[in-house]
Amino acid sequence: MKKFAKQVIFYSALLGIWTVLAKLRIWPPYLFPPPWGVGHALWDGFADHSFWIGIAVTMKRMLIGYSLSVVLGMILGLAVSSNKFLEETLGGLLVSLQSLPSICWIPLAVLWFGLTEKAILFVVLMGSLLSVTIAMEDGRKQMPKIYGMAGRNLGASGFRLFWSVLLPASLPFIVNGMKQGWAFAWRSLIQAEMIFLGLGLGQLLMMGRDLSDMSQVIAVMILIVILGYMVDGLIFRTMERRLQEKYGLTPA
Amino acid sequence: MSANPQNAYPSAVPVGRRTGVRANVFQGKPASSVTTFPSHPIAEVVVPKVALDAISLSYKATSGERLLALDNISLEVKPGEFLCIVGPSGCGKSTLLHLIAGLNPQTSGKVLVDGAPVSGPGTDRILIFQELGLFPWLTVGGNVEFGMKMKNVGKAEREERVQYYLRLVHLSKFRDSYIHQLSGGMRQRVALARALATDPDVLLMDEPFAALDAQTRDLLHDELERLWSETGRTIIFVTHNVREAVRLGDRVVLMTFRPGRVKQEFSVNLPRPRQMEQADVARTAGDVLDCLRDEINKSLEAEYADEKIR
Numbered sequence: 001m002k003k004f005a006k007q008v009i010f011y012s013a014l015l016g017i018w019t020v021l022a023k024l025r026i027w028p029p030y031l032f033p034p035p036w037g038v039g040h041a042l043w044d045g046f047a048d049h050s051f052w053i054g055i056a057v058t059m060k061r062m063l064i065g066y067s068l069s070v071v072l073g074m075i076l077g078l079a080v081s082s083n084k085f086l087e088e089t090l091g092g093l094l095v096s097l098q099s100l101p102s103i104c105w106i107p108l109a110v111l112w113f114g115l116t117e118k119a120i121l122f123v124v125l126m127g128s129l130l131s132v133t134i135a136m137e138d139g140r141k142q143m144p145k146i147y148g149m150a151g152r153n154l155g156a157s158g159f160r161l162f163w164s165v166l167l168p169a170s171l172p173f174i175v176n177g178m179k180q181g182w183a184f185a186w187r188s189l190i191q192a193e194m195i196f197l198g199l200g201l202g203q204l205l206m207m208g209r210d211l212s213d214m215s216q217v218i219a220v221m222i223l224i225v226i227l228g229y230m231v232d233g234l235i236f237r238t239m240e241r242r243l244q245e246k247y248g249l250t251p252a
Numbered sequence: 253m254s255a256n257p258q259n260a261y262p263s264a265v266p267v268g269r270r271t272g273v274r275a276n277v278f279q280g281k282p283a284s285s286v287t288t289f290p291s292h293p294i295a296e297v298v299v300p301k302v303a304l305d306a307i308s309l310s311y312k313a314t315s316g317e318r319l320l321a322l323d324n325i326s327l328e329v330k331p332g333e334f335l336c337i338v339g340p341s342g343c344g345k346s347t348l349l350h351l352i353a354g355l356n357p358q359t360s361g362k363v364l365v366d367g368a369p370v371s372g373p374g375t376d377r378i379l380i381f382q383e384l385g386l387f388p389w390l391t392v393g394g395n396v397e398f399g400m401k402m403k404n405v406g407k408a409e410r411e412e413r414v415q416y417y418l419r420l421v422h423l424s425k426f427r428d429s430y431i432h433q434l435s436g437g438m439r440q441r442v443a444l445a446r447a448l449a450t451d452p453d454v455l456l457m458d459e460p461f462a463a464l465d466a467q468t469r470d471l472l473h474d475e476l477e478r479l480w481s482e483t484g485r486t487i488i489f490v491t492h493n494v495r496e497a498v499r500l501g502d503r504v505v506l507m508t509f510r511p512g513r514v515k516q517e518f519s520v521n522l523p524r525p526r527q528m529e530q531a532d533v534a535r536t537a538g539d540v541l542d543c544l545r546d547e548i549n550k551s552l553e554a555e556y557a558d559e560k561i562r
């Protein structure tokens with residue numbers, strides 16, 4: 001509760017400063033809108049359903065692209081971490097490819113798929129696949145060896161060893177990979193949507209720019225932050241914290 | 253006990269003795285005078301529960317040279333015996349347990365259980381790791397049940413045995429707790445219950461009480477001694493604590509430091525139940541310790557000034 005009080009004070013102060021700066025009219029209101037202008041934009045956006053549609057479209061893309069990258073990333077990560085040859089060859093390539101910002105995949109995606117839904121999904125996939133793969137691979141390596149030994153000692157082998165011991169033992173690392181993958185997928189998707197046509201939050205952001213509607217720009221930015229935070233900060237972090245506590249990875 | 257006495261002894265025993273071996277229960281060694289096969293051999297022959305036959309293990313160090321970790325270790329453990337292995341840290345005593353458990357292969361030699369060579373892990377030998385290796389994603393009950401599940405024991409029987417073993421280690425109330433919610437001593441007991449629940453003939457314990465405070469350790473000694481005498485299992489217990497070894501063991505085997513060899517064996521004939529503080533335990537431990545001192549010094553030398561060693 002104390003933390004909550006601090007946060008209330010902080011955000012009130014932030015809004016206060018914003019209000020004062022807007023009132024002082026140092027910059028024209030169409031470049032620096034007051035809080036209530038952004039509030040209006042938010043209200044209007046939801047009232048005419050454009051924000052709802054944007055959120056729905058973005059989340060749908062996110063769900064498809066992200067699920068795809070989690071499944072593929074896990075398979076790839078498992079393959080790389082369990083095969084010495086793949087680790088030394090493909091593993092290195094994946095790490096170096098990760099230095100490529102996901103927006104760099106856009107030209108390639110456009111040429112391959114045109115300005116289509118497929119191209120957007122491709123960018124999302126490439127944006128998060130590598131981080132899921134690498135996190136998965138790291139997880140397999142960091143997983144304490146003792147669990148595998150204990151499992152074998154108690155008579156587990158083959159698929160059952162994998163399913164009942166190795167998989168649950170690496171769960172904290174898998175969740176960490178999923179979290180990272182989500183963060184990358186989210187950023188890639190918004191970037192891609194800003195370039196492609198077709199609804200979505202990124203598109204709404206660019207529409208605000210085209211209409212010189214700073215209030216809408218900020219409103220959409222706030223939406224992106226809130227949505228991103230809700231999934232990353234609330235769902236994933238809670239999951240991660242619980243797991244780490246349970247697995248004794250942090251002094252709980 | 254094995255129904256195949258011909259194969260009862262490791263090949264180190266001269267061939268003439270191998271057929272129709274008759275062993276003395278109290279010494280666990282073949283009586284050389286007996287060469288004929290008794291008419292009802294099974295009742296009289298005591299096959300060692302676990303026999304190590306000239307076990308050696310070497311590995312490639314990072315420097316590229318081959319290091320010998322275990323050197324020609326032969327050892328026999330009688331059914332129902334409580335054997336303690338002591339040695340300085342780095343003598344390979346944990347490694348030896350891993351070999352017996354079948355988790356790692358030895359370079360040469362054989363591990364025999366009931367006279368049959370071991371290849372790979374088996375639930376007849378359960379190892380309790382120093383770090384325990386309890387599964388944090390399972391409850392206490394789930395951990396105890398795990399080995400039985402892997403053996404495809406039916407649900408009703410699993411249920412019954414989980415209850416039984418949890419009662420045995422006084423943890424019935426904690427069945428639904430997770431491992432992180434338990435104290436160190438309780439975790440030890442879960443590990444013990446998990447190991448016992450798979451119904452192993454041999455219990456391998458790798459310094460299980462090293463990280464516990466003295467009171468908890470004493471309590472667990474009492475419990476272990478009780479469980480051992482109630483269940484009649486064979487226990488091979490590794491520790492660096494000589495007094496613990498004397499307090500628990502029927503026999504104490506002393507290992508040398510790098511490479512690990514069997515230096516000496518001590519029989520402990522003190523009456524049970526024993527206590528760590530008992531004078532005769534302390535006296536016997538003193539004898540063992542005198543013998544161990546050289547090895548401890550070598551181990552310390554290696555740890556403090558590694559450059560001087562070889």
